[in-house]
Amino acid sequence: MPSAWTGPAAESAVEPVNVNSSASPETTVRSSYVPPHLRNKPQGAVGPVDNHSFGSGGGGLGESRENLGSAGVGNSLATAGGAWGSRSATASGIPSSGPGSGGRFSAGGWNKGGGSGDVRSNGLRSGSNGKSSWGVGSDPDPFPKEEPRDALFDQENTGINFDAYEDIPVETSGENVPPAVSTFAEIDLGQILNENIRRCKYLKPTPVQRHAIPISLAGRDLMACAQTGSGKTAAFCFPIIAGIMRNSPPGRPRGGRKAFPLALILSPTRELSSQIHDEAKKFSFQTGIRVVVAYGGAPIQNQLRDLERGVEILVATPGRLVDLLERGRISLSSIRYLALDEADRMLDMGFEPQIRKIVEQMDMPPAGRRQTMLFSATFPREIQRLASDFLGNYIFLAVGRVGSSTDLIEQRVEYVLDADKRSMLMDLLHAQKAQGTSSQHQLSLVFVETKRGADALEDWLCRMDFPATSIHGDRTQSEREHALRSFRNGVTPILVATDVAARGLDIPHVAHVVNFDLPNDIDDYVHRIGRTGRAGKTGLATAFFNEKDSSLARPLVELMQEANQEVPGWLMNFASRANFGGGRNRRSGGASRFGGRDFRKEGGRGGGDRYSSERYGGGYGNAGAGVSSAWD
Numbered sequence: 001m002p003s004a005w006t007g008p009a010a011e012s013a014v015e016p017v018n019v020n021s022s023a024s025p026e027t028t029v030r031s032s033y034v035p036p037h038l039r040n041k042p043q044g045a046v047g048p049v050d051n052h053s054f055g056s057g058g059g060g061l062g063e064s065r066e067n068l069g070s071a072g073v074g075n076s077l078a079t080a081g082g083a084w085g086s087r088s089a090t091a092s093g094i095p096s097s098g099p100g101s102g103g104r105f106s107a108g109g110w111n112k113g114g115g116s117g118d119v120r121s122n123g124l125r126s127g128s129n130g131k132s133s134w135g136v137g138s139d140p141d142p143f144p145k146e147e148p149r150d151a152l153f154d155q156e157n158t159g160i161n162f163d164a165y166e167d168i169p170v171e172t173s174g175e176n177v178p179p180a181v182s183t184f185a186e187i188d189l190g191q192i193l194n195e196n197i198r199r200c201k202y203l204k205p206t207p208v209q210r211h212a213i214p215i216s217l218a219g220r221d222l223m224a225c226a227q228t229g230s231g232k233t234a235a236f237c238f239p240i241i242a243g244i245m246r247n248s249p250p251g252r253p254r255g256g257r258k259a260f261p262l263a264l265i266l267s268p269t270r271e272l273s274s275q276i277h278d279e280a281k282k283f284s285f286q287t288g289i290r291v292v293v294a295y296g297g298a299p300i301q302n303q304l305r306d307l308e309r310g311v312e313i314l315v316a317t318p319g320r321l322v323d324l325l326e327r328g329r330i331s332l333s334s335i336r337y338l339a340l341d342e343a344d345r346m347l348d349m350g351f352e353p354q355i356r357k358i359v360e361q362m363d364m365p366p367a368g369r370r371q372t373m374l375f376s377a378t379f380p381r382e383i384q385r386l387a388s389d390f391l392g393n394y395i396f397l398a399v400g401r402v403g404s405s406t407d408l409i410e411q412r413v414e415y416v417l418d419a420d421k422r423s424m425l426m427d428l429l430h431a432q433k434a435q436g437t438s439s440q441h442q443l444s445l446v447f448v449e450t451k452r453g454a455d456a457l458e459d460w461l462c463r464m465d466f467p468a469t470s471i472h473g474d475r476t477q478s479e480r481e482h483a484l485r486s487f488r489n490g491v492t493p494i495l496v497a498t499d500v501a502a503r504g505l506d507i508p509h510v511a512h513v514v515n516f517d518l519p520n521d522i523d524d525y526v527h528r529i530g531r532t533g534r535a536g537k538t539g540l541a542t543a544f545f546n547e548k549d550s551s552l553a554r555p556l557v558e559l560m561q562e563a564n565q566e567v568p569g570w571l572m573n574f575a576s577r578a579n580f581g582g583g584r585n586r587r588s589g590g591a592s593r594f595g596g597r598d599f600r601k602e603g604g605r606g607g608g609d610r611y612s613s614e615r616y617g618g619g620y621g622n623a624g625a626g627v628s629s630a631w632d
């Protein structure tokens with residue numbers, strides 16, 4: 001049975017194919033073949049020359065760019081067989097809509113992937129005497145079944161290279177900063193939460209957790225900037241859960257038509273809200289705390305019923321939350337904890353009005369009478385300034401270098417003309433496949449700029465027998481969920497995505513992120529590559545760069561240098577030629593190298609610059625110009 005890797009696509013590794021373009025016929029002898037993406041290299045280009053043998057494919061991605069939208073995600077933990085093993089391809093396994101399908105490959109034959117996100121309704125021993133005042137024991141078990149729990153969490157959390165985090169620079173600023181901790185045992189999180197942390201196989205806190213948890217437990221407001229994949233979700237969930245457990249108010253309204261959550265966690269996409277919901281349910285298992293999620297694209301009646309059963313922690317996207325507030329089904333008057341994940345995205349130009357409405361114009365207690373926590377991997381200075389409106393006397397925490405997961409992600413940049421991008425991608429996917437083993441699925445996430453571009457590339461990959469699917473903002477929620485599930489469990493180990501998948505998604509085994517089209521904004525690049533190299537694991541990110549990306553050259557070079565990456569000479573040339581007079585990618589630090597430092601400390605150029613020799617930060621100047629809301 002032909003496999004994707006031994007069928008036509010693989011054959012092209014020996015005999016170049018001419019796909020959708022006018023690939024020249026001289027590409028028949030492997031040893032003398034000059035791959036198309038190298039033929040037009042600019043003078044001075046010194047990128048590595050591979051002995052590729054693919055014909056070129058048409059680019060054809062000229063549509064309007066897609067802004068960050070929303071997407072529903074099934075977040076079941078999945079097990080999968082060999083994603084790169086033999087398979088039987090079918091182009092009709094999954095129903096499609098629009099020009100590209102929601103997934104072209106059926107599970108049959110490709111691998112034995114299958115989500116295992118079912119919940120158990122019993123079977124865990126309780127966290128003993130840490131019983132909450134409103135009762136425990138009825139929560140469904142959020143930990144996946146099938147495998148013994150320890151084995152499953154070993155699978156996800158072994159191999160975490162915590163040593164990689166040991167010498168990550170960390171800086172805090174603000175008054176009376178509570179000291180960091182080294183172990184979970186040093187923090188008074190309560191017995192049940194500690195037991196759930198053990199169940200999650202979190203052996204010790206990540207750097208952001210070491211600092212952020214004691215700060216939040218001390219009741220302080222916090223603006224935290226820490227690398228992608230470094231455990232920020234737990235960093236804000238643990239103090240919220242511990243705080244509610246400690247101070248649960250007796251007689252809190254429950255069971256009526258109006259819900260009175262104690263904590264609100266806002267995130268920009270459905271998929272991220274869904275993921276945070278799943279995580280928060282694990283952390284609060286058997287605490288008696290109810291975690292409810294509300295986002296658009298899902299039936300509101302179900303969410304209303306869920307809210308009526310009571311809610312302590314509400315995870316929501318802003319659009320659906322405003323809807324629920326306007327229907328009078330939620331009151332924010334009891335909110336004691338407000339967390340904004342991907343806070344810079346939440347407060348950028350397109351989305352800030354909704355956040356202001358929720359935080360300032362409804363019945364939420366003001367700053368000072370609630371605790372506010374803002375988290376992101378990137379924090380441009382102007383967004384910090386905006387965000388300070390929502391905070392009391394807060395602490396600023398910066399962990400790690402600018403935005404990325406430091407050296408854990410190997411970043412490569414290739415000079416590739418648009419017309420050659422497909423053949424280059426094919427090379428990379430074959431290389432990826434060659435490195436994988438049949439027992440281990442290696443996922444590749446390919447970012448493109450437009451929805452039509454995503455459709456077109458998925459379509460082409462499928463025609464070339466690559467097991468690909470795609471996700472973007474024009475897909476229905478069920479299509480998105482299906483695509484992500486299929487990617488997560490390795491049935492279609494290649495996902496073509498727009499920026500809907502750029503932030504927050506925590507998908508194990510994403511080995512390679514390809515920026516087929518580079519984003520306009522270096523912050524978006526940081527978040528995109530952060531889908532690999534998570535939780536101390538290593539990853540690879542490859543970007544296709546050409547003249548159209550010139551404005552990104554300089555911040556990209558700076559980012560790569562700060563992460564100890566090898567920067568190609570031709571990219572340095574682009575960077576030195578780039579007009580950098582205040583365009584979109586001007587770093588918010590201005591003359592300073594570090595845009596993510598506490599803007600309160602910046603008293604002018606060079607003045608009192610205690611950060612000047614530090615390496616971390618986490619943001620470049622861009623407030624999301626041109627972003628329009630695609631929220632739920």
Ligand SMILES: Nc1ncnc2c1ncn2[C@@H]1O[C@H](COP(=O)(O)OP(=O)(O)OP(=O)(O)O)[C@@H](O)[C@H]1O
Binds near residue numbers: 206506
């Ligand atoms: N202390 C810990 N020990 C082991 N694994 C952890 C720990 N904390 C978090 N993780 C795991 O690390 C992964 C990344 O965590 P998380 O998704 O919270 O990262 P993040 O910082 O929010 O990333 P992003 O910026 O991309 O949203 C998750 O799979 C999570 O379960």
